[in-house]
Amino acid sequence: MLLRKNISxxxxxxxxxxxxxxxxxxxxxxxxxxHDETDCYASGVDDWNSGMHIAAIFIILAxxxxxxxxxxxxxxxxxxxxxxxxxxxxxxxxTGVIISTALIHMxxxxxxSLGNPCVGSRMGNYSGWPGVLxxxxxxxxxxxxxxxxxxxxEGHSHSHGLPDDLAxxxxxxxMNLESQTLAQQHRDYNDSSNATTISDADRKLDVVLPVRxxxxxxxxxxxxxxxxVAVHTHHNHVHGLxxxxxxxxxxxxxxxxxxxxxxxGICLHSVIIGVTLSVTVGSEFKTLLIAIAFHxxxxxxxxxxxxxxxxxxxxxxxxAFISAAMFMLITPIGMCIGIGVRYSYAPNSPSSLITMGxxxxxxxxxxxxxxxxxxxxxxxxxxxxxSYKRGMKAACFIAMFVGAAIMAVIGKWA
Numbered sequence: 001m002l003l004r005k006n007i008s009x010x011x012x013x014x015x016x017x018x019x020x021x022x023x024x025x026x027x028x029x030x031x032x033x034x035h036d037e038t039d040c041y042a043s044g045v046d047d048w049n050s051g052m053h054i055a056a057i058f059i060i061l062a063x064x065x066x067x068x069x070x071x072x073x074x075x076x077x078x079x080x081x082x083x084x085x086x087x088x089x090x091x092x093x094x095t096g097v098i099i100s101t102a103l104i105h106m107x108x109x110x111x112x113s114l115g116n117p118c119v120g121s122r123m124g125n126y127s128g129w130p131g132v133l134x135x136x137x138x139x140x141x142x143x144x145x146x147x148x149x150x151x152x153x154e155g156h157s158h159s160h161g162l163p164d165d166l167a168x169x170x171x172x173x174x175m176n177l178e179s180q181t182l183a184q185q186h187r188d189y190n191d192s193s194n195a196t197t198i199s200d201a202d203r204k205l206d207v208v209l210p211v212r213x214x215x216x217x218x219x220x221x222x223x224x225x226x227x228x229v230a231v232h233t234h235h236n237h238v239h240g241l242x243x244x245x246x247x248x249x250x251x252x253x254x255x256x257x258x259x260x261x262x263x264x265g266i267c268l269h270s271v272i273i274g275v276t277l278s279v280t281v282g283s284e285f286k287t288l289l290i291a292i293a294f295h296x297x298x299x300x301x302x303x304x305x306x307x308x309x310x311x312x313x314x315x316x317x318x319x320a321f322i323s324a325a326m327f328m329l330i331t332p333i334g335m336c337i338g339i340g341v342r343y344s345y346a347p348n349s350p351s352s353l354i355t356m357g358x359x360x361x362x363x364x365x366x367x368x369x370x371x372x373x374x375x376x377x378x379x380x381x382x383x384x385x386x387s388y389k390r391g392m393k394a395a396c397f398i399a400m401f402v403g404a405a406i407m408a409v410i411g412k413w414a
Contacts (some may be wrong), residue, residue, distance in 0.1 A: 040118035040348050047281050048342060056277060056289050057332045063293040064270075064331055067300025068307070068324035075308035076317040085392065087305065092396040094302025095375040096403025098262070101299060102367035104411040106269055107134065110360030113353045122350050130361045137365025141261050142373075148257045153250050252311045258374035259306045263323060265366030266299055267330045268359055273414075274334020279342050291414035296331060298406060303327055376400075 071090060074082045111130040114123055123129055273292055280288050307320040338345070346352055379385060385393070 040350070041346050042348065049281065049285075052285065053278055053335075053339060056285075057335050059289065059293055060274070060277070060296055060335065061328060061332050064296035064300045065324075065328040067297035067302075068304040068327045069300075069321075071301065071304035071308040072317070072320045072324050076320070087308065088392075089395060089399045090301055091305040091309075092379065092399040093403040094298075094305050095371060095379060096400040096405070097298045097302045097407050098367050098375060099371035100404040100407035100411075101269075101295075102265075102364045102371060104408050105295070105414065106360045106364035106367065109272075110357045110364060113357030113360065116348065116353045116357075118348050119350050119353050119357075122354065130357070133358060133361035134365035134368065137265075137362045138369045141366055141369045145257055145261060145374075149254050255306075256310050258370065258378075259303075259310060259323075261366060262306060262370040262374065263303060263327060265363050265370060266303060266327060268366070269363040270296075270299075270327070270331040271334040271337070272356055272359055272363075274331040274336075275338035275345075278335045278338025279345055279347060287413050291410050291412075292331075295407070295410050295414050298403065298410075300324070300327055302403075 071087060074080050075087065107130060110133070113119075114129050115127065273295070277285070277288055277292055304324055307323050310316070310320060312319055380396075385396070388396070
């Protein structure tokens with residue numbers, strides 16, 4: 001059951017891609033917008049080297065598998081564990097890889113496909129389609145993540161029976177004896193509220209601060225995402241202080257949602273990469289193969305680092321392994337599709353160009369959202385990151401820059 005649940009999206013994605021490609025095969029629309037029919041509808045691949053292309057499947061399989069499996073295996077297998085600092089740097093390297101992939105690999109490729117002269121007026125002679133598709137993908141991913149996260153938090157709050165004003169995302173943080181005493185004083189003062197407030201007679205300060213804090217009280221984890229909810233003062237005396245924290249289960253659900261969104265964007269693009277590689281021949285094929293192998297390794301490292309962070313109630317390693325395997329297999333599946341249609345596939349037909357362009361732009365939007373919201377803003381904003389020493393913080397920034405630079409260089413060939 002677990003395997004079937006994780007593999008179903010992969011099979012559905014492969015089936016949709018195959019149907020779209022079959023629709024583009026032999027497409028001979030009569031409106032060619034004055035472009036040579038031979039150029040736009042030429043199909044088939046000359047000088048196709050079966051040995052090299054079949055070997056390429058295993059090369060790409062190894063590159064993607066090594067990148068995605070390395071963080072997962074090293075995290076869950078004690079004998080193969082590497083330094084946490086290395087895994088952390090790999091995670092930030094992946095952030096740069098994802099953002100660079102979206103902006104340098106996917107978006108320009110999608111724009112080129114939709115702007116190809118063979119597409120003609122089929123897209124309404126509107127040059128803004130790439131941007132529209134990217135925005136649509138960003139908004140769709142934001143809405144989907146909001147709805148799923150909200151559902152996860154509501155389910156958690158109902159299970160704990162918290163009040164409505166705090167139930168959305170938090171539960172009381174364990175306090176030391178002193179903090180518990182203050183909390184009891186607060187409850188005695190005002191049982192009807194979960195956040196202390198100043199009395200009406202002495203309203204000198206009434207502040208509600210949903211602000212991330214790392215105040216180091218004894219018994220409170222400095223690395224926890226605590227929120228100072230409210231401070232009650234009475235004649236300049238602190239009467240009570242409450243801290244709330246997102247529960248581990250809610251955080252885990254949010255991480256799973258954002259990681260699956262990231263994998264969706266990567267997989268959409270990976271199918272296109274596989275098909276493109278399989279219908280490429282000559283010296284260009286060797287160059288593209290090397291570039292895509294490195295591309296898959298770096299992308300796999302970015303995804304695997306996130307998968308290793310996800311915690312499940314059970315079968316954590318198996319679930320992470322299956323997700324990493326899905327990434328490892330998706331590009332070779334695209335390559336198999338390309339091999340199957342290589343003699344009839346018309347890469348410059350309008351249907352093919354529009355299909356590839358739309359998928360590239362949607363993938364770019366998904367990865368831009370994931371890279372900027374769930375990776376860049378999220379990882380650099382945690383208390384864990386802020387607790388790092390200055391040298392480690394600098395190393396994380398450098399790792400991100402290096403990841404982006406690597407993909408920018410690879411973008412010259414792939």
